[in-house]
Amino acid sequence: MTEFSRVLMVVNPISGGREKSGLLEEVKEILETRGLESHTFFTSGEGDKQALQQEIASFDPQRIISMGGDGTIKLIAEILQDNSIPVGVFPAGSANGLAENLDLPTEVPALVDVCLGNKFIDLDTIIINGELCLHISDIGLNAALIKNYHEGNIRGKLGYLIQSIPTLIQSDFPFQFEIEINGKTISRKAVLIAIANAKKYGTGANINPNGRFDDGKFEILIFKEFNIPQILETFKENVELNEDFLEIIPGVEAKIRSYKNIPFQIDGEYRGDIKEVVARIAPVKMKIAVP
Structure with a gap:
């Protein structure tokens, strides 16, 4: 059973050369049927870190869904730091390296189930050249x-x-x-x-x-x-x-x-x-x- 009510979707609209409006609407419909309030944040490539920090502070999400490639997940990680908000990965980039390692399902409903589920790993992070x-x-x-x-x-x-x-x-x-x-x-x-x-x-x-x-x-x-x-x-x-x-x-x-x-x-x-x-x-x- 879902124990949270607010979901923030962080979307890179151009990652992977793929138009995402239909995919996004499908995910939003699933969230709505489950009684979840959702906001969507679109990355633009300029000032994303500060803008997403403000979005997280104002909306106070209890779950975040990353819809893009590795860069989108990385942006979220840089902002969350020690914050324990769980992140669901929705692969939609050119080469979804992190997602490839998670053995995620390919069907949208099943993928949303994982993103909203209660099974997690505590992913290590590496600092490389700062x-x-x-x-x-x-x-x-x-x-x-x-x-x-x-x-x-x-x-x-x-x-x-x-x-x-x-x-x-x-x-x-x-x-x-x-x-x-x-x-x-x-x-x-x-x-x-x-x-x-x-x-x-x-x-x-x-x-x-x-x-x-x-x-x-x-x-x-x-x-x-x-x-x-x-x-x-x-x-x-x-x-x-x-x-x-x-x-x-x-x-x-x-x-x-x-x-x-x-x-x-x-x-x-x-x-x-x-x-x-x-x-x-x-x-x-x-x-x-x-x-």
Whole structure:
């Protein structure tokens, strides 16, 4: 039985290149039939953080539904901090990385049931170069792909696919890295290094088979080579990746350095070409509704 009455829907109207008015109306009808009062906040890309803070303060929601991609969830997390308002994830972005890891249903009524339910995880958060990360950050080949994707005109998974070939042609990999973690410093050549708080990318690739959202640590994933058979392996249900392809190191703090500027992304958003990444588990957790 629902034990709350006010639901705030935070909607990115342009995420994933998808028009959401029909979807939004369907969700609002379900909320209304359950006797719930709802407000809708639309992100605009300008002043969203302050505007959403004001909306939360004035409406005082007891549940929040995020309708967008990873960026929308991240915006909510940055505002809530230690606030314990549960958040339901309604995937409607280009590559819904966080949602991909939650095993959410695809039908709208069932998805709303999860968003309004009483089963949660306390999601770990990571501070990476001073910015909050909920899902996966990386430096190297995948970040270069995301950079090219955002510079292109086609959204969704097709957009990523179209950009994959020019990214491979243009990138000067492998890269040389130095990694400080667990009191040790190691040197590695790699095509990319990821800081993972989850198992999968939004594409469904299972790159961190033993990863967990709520274990108080992240994994440093060192992809040593561009190996197509091993990449295809990540899309299988039972993943078996060899150590020549991927090295995994768990930790709570890490520093990654390169010898030249390399593309870098956090939760699917390109953050420039950089030489150093500093990551640590943050004290703040986010309460996420799960099936």
